[in-house]
Amino acid sequence: MVRVAVFLVEKVREYNVVMFPAVFLDRDGVLIENRPDYVREWSQVSIFPEAIRSLGHARLEGYKVVIVTNQSAVGRGLISLETAVEINEHLVRLIRAEGGRVDGAYLCPHGPTDGCECRKPKPGLLLQAARELSLDLKRSWMIGDAWSDVQAGQAAGVRGSILLKTGRGAEQLTLPKPPGLAGYSVCNDLAQAVEFILRRDGAR
Numbered sequence: 661m662v663r664v665a666v667f668l669v670e671k672v673r674e675y676n677v678v679m680f681p682a683v684f685l686d687r688d689g690v691l692i693e694n695r696p697d698y699v700r701e702w703s704q705v706s707i708f709p710e711a712i713r714s715l716g717h718a719r720l721e722g723y724k725v726v727i728v729t730n731q732s733a734v735g736r737g738l739i740s741l742e743t744a745v746e747i748n749e750h751l752v753r754l755i756r757a758e759g760g761r762v763d764g765a766y767l768c769p770h771g772p773t774d775g776c777e778c779r780k781p782k783p784g785l786l787l788q789a790a791r792e793l794s795l796d797l798k799r800s801w802m803i804g805d806a807w808s809d810v811q812a813g814q815a816a817g818v819r820g821s822i823l824l825k826t827g828r829g830a831e832q833l834t835l836p837k838p839p840g841l842a843g844y845s846v847c848n849d850l851a852q853a854v855e856f857i858l859r860r861d862g863a864r
């Protein structure tokens with residue numbers, strides 16, 4: 661059964677049909693407030709209402725919206741994987757209840773020294789989502805508030821990456837850029853980034 665599913669996904673990719681452009685979103689600092697001591701339970705989640713609202717943009721219909729988030733609090737033993745997943749699911753329900761688009765949420769539970777392939781700046785979460793949701797990375801975008809988000813987008817081969825000034829973004833801009841960083845764009849917040857993407861893609 662699993663083998664058949666994998667085969668079909670490969671075929672779909674081979675013929676380049678039914679592949680969707682995606683907007684990948686970092687979570688903390690993009691959709692909700694960043695906490696230096698980690699988000700450990702839903703009661704600590706402070707959403708950015710404008711950001712959530714922007715996911716209700718009618719023209720996002722043509723995209724898959726996918727959250728990709730590092731949650732090293734799991735790897736550090738501060739919260740359980742179940743709790744981390746629950747927080748994401750809660751957020752997804754909230755976005756949908758507000759009329760926003762979100763098609764999936766992927767998280768890396770590992771710590772910085774675990775050497776995994778999914779912790780951003782590695783592209784593992786984006787690549788997994790691309791396989792499972794039939795995404796066309798070359799037509800996709802990555803939005804985050806840290807250089808590691810921009811790097812993950814670049815490593816996954818997306819069309820463009822956007823650094824937001826929300827969350828840690830404004831501070832990141834004052835830090836030295838990681839070596840090898842290619843082109844990226846800067847937007848004030850998620851709402852502006854969504855407009856930017858739709859304008860760019862519409863102009864093609």
Ligand SMILES: [Mg+2]
Nearest residue numbers: 686688689805
């Ligand atoms: Mg972030």
Ligand SMILES: [Zn+2]
Nearest residue numbers: 768776778779
């Ligand atoms: Zn990982």
